[in-house]
Amino acid sequence: MSNPSNLRYATTHEWAKQDSDVVTVGVTAFAIEQLTEPTYLELPAVGAALKAGDKFGIIESYKSTSDLYSPVSGTVIERNEPLVDEGKRKGDPKPVNDDAFGAGWMVKIKLAPSATLDHLLTAEQYDQQLASEGH
Amino acid sequence: MSNLRTPLYQWHVDHKARMVPFGGWEMPVQYTGIGPEHKAVRSTAGLFDISHMARVSFRGTDALALLEKVFTNSVATMKDGQVRYGLVCKEDGGILDDILVYRWPYEFAAVINAGNRSKILAWLETQRTGMAVEIQDQTLDTTMIAVQGPKSVALVAGMFADDVSALKYYYAIPSRYKDKPCVVSRTGYTGEDGFEVIVPNALGVTLWEEFIAKGAVPCGLGSRDTLRLEAAMPLYGHELNETIDPIHAGLAWAVKLDKGDFIGRDAIQKATADTTRPVRVGLEIEGKRAAREGCPITDADGTNCGTVTSGSLCPWLDKSLAMGYVNPQFASVGSALDVDVRGTNLPATVVPLPFYKRKK
Known part of the structure; x- marks a missing residue:
């Protein structure tokens, strides 16, 4: 599995993709491989304010339940709605499994003033983290 | 202490299984996904490496007496080739393990949870004092594979020297695979019909690959866990432990209070009224x-x-x-x-x- 070089990474296995002041966030293919296929996803409401490192959601698999952490500070402006359960509508987080870096994106966050992605790992650094963890 | 590896370890790694530590072993948790593996077992047939389960034989004139002493279910009433589920309990009724006992004309055998292997072997060692029984741990010499699902019966056709599809549920037969001794039982831990096969290590990969060639889907411990949960089978360390008695665990059917004395009997008798x-x-x-x-x-x-x-x-x-x-x-x-x-x-x-x- 390769981690795209145009993304930045949190040590907690979320990825962040910047397009001017909007950052798209998801979790890495490595994280999904560890969790096994996702069965349930909980995401923050549009408008939620997050600081880098804040818990922003929950991802569940048949095997485990894990927290998701925001890689950046800002405000949620969009969610990947089809992935999420809401009222009677049952979401399907399958795209997270099939395309973690693409269709499986989770939220778009408008960066807070002066917030950056500088604290996040580059793909190369993230690869090194995985290697040092023995993966 | 490093984890043990089954004879199928390299096969699992070569086939992209995700390996995890479990009960002192390095085991596959999944190959393609827990969901599809689970559904394969319910709809066709799935294959599990269960070589981590402990396999122990009991020989000698007191083998029956020892098993009756440590096992909550009746052993004396078992027929040759029969397999029976039951508990090993402490004096206070707390559950040390849940196990399967096999009765053969020439000996008895038990299949014990991987994580409890050393605990139960030590317990048996304590309880056998003064008894003429030889206890042999054969776990590391054999490979154990489960094939589970509605297609299992069709799958085993012609694979063994005996027609194992004629086995009744919870019966076993000593047979031959590729002209080597093996044991086939109609047992499992998935809620489906199926077989569990014990072969010498040298034939482990051969048997595994023959099942796969016939269409069985390799499954990891992840789906084994969701399958047993759906079938409401207790798992030691979760539903069962040393502070829980068989009655409150809903396993009264696996306790024969009238079979004569056994360890934990008095406490379990009391528990029935609690x-x-x-x-x-x-x-x-x-x-x-x-x-x-x-x-x-x-x-x-x-x-x-x-x-x-x-x-x-x-x-x-x-x-x-x-x-x-x-x-x-x-x-x-x-x-x-x-x-x-x-x-x-x-x-x-x-x-x-x-x-x-x-x-x-």
């Missing part, structure tokens, strides 16, 4: 979120009345199901409770066990 202790129940949880081990269970007033011991979204029924222990006044079917999942209260209902039962 209506205060929590009992094992099945819970169906609203929505798709899973309850996990340790989640508190509360009544309508928000008062704690139990704890979840296993829970997952179950792939075949596509429901969030859990087992747990609740105070007896909340244990009846239909009882409306809440499960606290990380601070969120999810409505749950007590439902009959098993959640899933295969069509005969």
Whole structure:
């Protein structure tokens, strides 16, 4: 599995993709491989304010339940709605499994003033983290 | 201490299984995914490496007496080739392990949980004092493979020297595979029909690959866990431990109080009259979120009345199901409770066990 070089990474296995002041966030293919296929996803409401490192959601698999952490500070402006359960509508987080870096994106966050992605790992650094963890 | 590896370890790694430590072994948790592997077992046939399960033989004039002493179910009434489930308990009725006992004309055997292998061997060593019985741990010499699912019977056709498809449920037969001795039993831990096969290590990969060539889907411990949960089979360390007695675990059927004395009998007898202790129940949880081990269970007033011991979204029924222990006044079917999942209260209902039962 390769981690795209145009993304930045949190040590907690979320990825962040910047397009001017909007950052798209998801979790890495490595994280999904560890969790096994996702069965349930909980995401923050549009408008939620997050600081880098804040818990922003929950991802569940048949095997485990894990927290998701925001890689950046800002405000949620969009969610990947089809992935999420809401009222009677049952979401399907399958795209997270099939395309973690693409269709499986989770939220778009408008960066807070002066917030950056500088604290996040580059793909190369993230690869090194995985290697040092023995993966 | 490093984990043990089964003779199929390299095969698992070569086929992209994700390996995890389990019960002192390095085992595959999944190959392609827990969901598809689970569904393969329910609809066709799945294959499990269960070589980590401990296999022990008992020989000698006191073999029967020792097993009757440490096992809650009856051994004397077993027929040759029969397999029986039961518990090994302490004097106070606490469960040390749940095991299968096999009766052969020439000896007895037991299959013990991987994580309890050394504990049970030590327990047997203590209990056998003064008895003429030879206990042999054969775990590392043999490979054990389970083929489970509605297609299992068709799959085993012609593979062994004997027609194993004629085996009755919970019976076993010593047979031959590729002209080497093997044991085939009609047993399993998935809620499906199927077989468990023990072969010499040298034939482990051969047998595994023959099953796959015939269409069985390799499955990891992840789906083994969701399958047994759906079938409401207890798992040691979750539904069973040394502080839980067989009666409150819902396993009275595996205890024969009238068979004569055995370790834990008096305590278990007392437990049958104890209506205060929590009992094992099945819970169906609203929505798709899973309850996990340790989640508190509360009544309508928000008062704690139990704890979840296993829970997952179950792939075949596509429901969030859990087992747990609740105070007896909340244990009846239909009882409306809440499960606290990380601070969120999810409505749950007590439902009959098993959640899933295969069509005969």
